[in-house]
Every structure is written in C-alpha cells, then in structure tokens.
Amino acid sequence: MPALVGPVQIVSVGGGVVTFGDTFYVSPKSASKTAAGSGGFNTGNFINTNTGFSATNAIDPDLADQNIVANA
Template sequence: MPAIVGVAQVISIGSSSIFNIGDVYKIMPISNAKTFSGSGSFNTGDGLNITNYRSATNTTDNDGIDQGNFMNA
C-alpha cells in the first residue's frame, strides 16, 4: 500500500545496511566477516569466574580466499 513520507534525513548508513522508503518485495542485506577470539572472549552473564592459564588463538589463514557472498540471492 502506498504511503506518504515526509522529510527523511540520513546521517550515515553502514556498509551492510539498507535504507528503504516505500513498497518493497524483498530486502536482503549481505555481508560477511571473520572473527578471531581467544578463550573466554564471548562469555556473558553475572558473576563469571573464568580462569585461562595459557590460551592462544590461531589466526593463520593459508587459503587466501574465503567463500564469497555472491550467488546468495
């Protein structure tokens, strides 16, 4: 259903964001990321007690090219 939209001010849009005004059938933002994290990095909660004596994160990526996000429609 058509809508009447007034003034819209966009300050910034992220690299994998979508800004839409009006009717739309399908919106598919596509992005990819590679995250390296060590032991205990994503722990959340109240009163955590975490002990990591020796921890190492392997960040070596020998393949050079990862799977792309093309053909994901």
C-alpha cells in the first residue's frame, strides 16, 4: 500500500539507510580511498616504527576508481 509522507528534513545521515513508504529493494552504495605512508595505520600502546625514509604517492592518474551509478 503506498504511503504518504509529509515534510521531512534530514540534516545528516552517517552510515545508515533512511527509507520512507514501501521499499522493495534498498542498495546503499559508498566508496572511499585512503593513502598513508609506512607506519601510518599503527594502533596500540608503545609503537616503535623505524622506516627511514617514507614517501606516499597520492597522485591518482585514472579518473574514476569505483563508479557508483544510480541505485541498481
């Protein structure tokens, strides 16, 4: 049965799905890319990382890595 939804204001949605009315198929999509140097994602207590010289190439020559089109 179709649903009538009144005025709605959504300021922010982080990591969730918002649906109104009848929903047959929901396929949320997201893509991200992260670049970090050696020892960049270490977590814990008392980490000692000896890397000498570290350089991260953040140049990305291709135009699109993960295309997200429509909701199919």
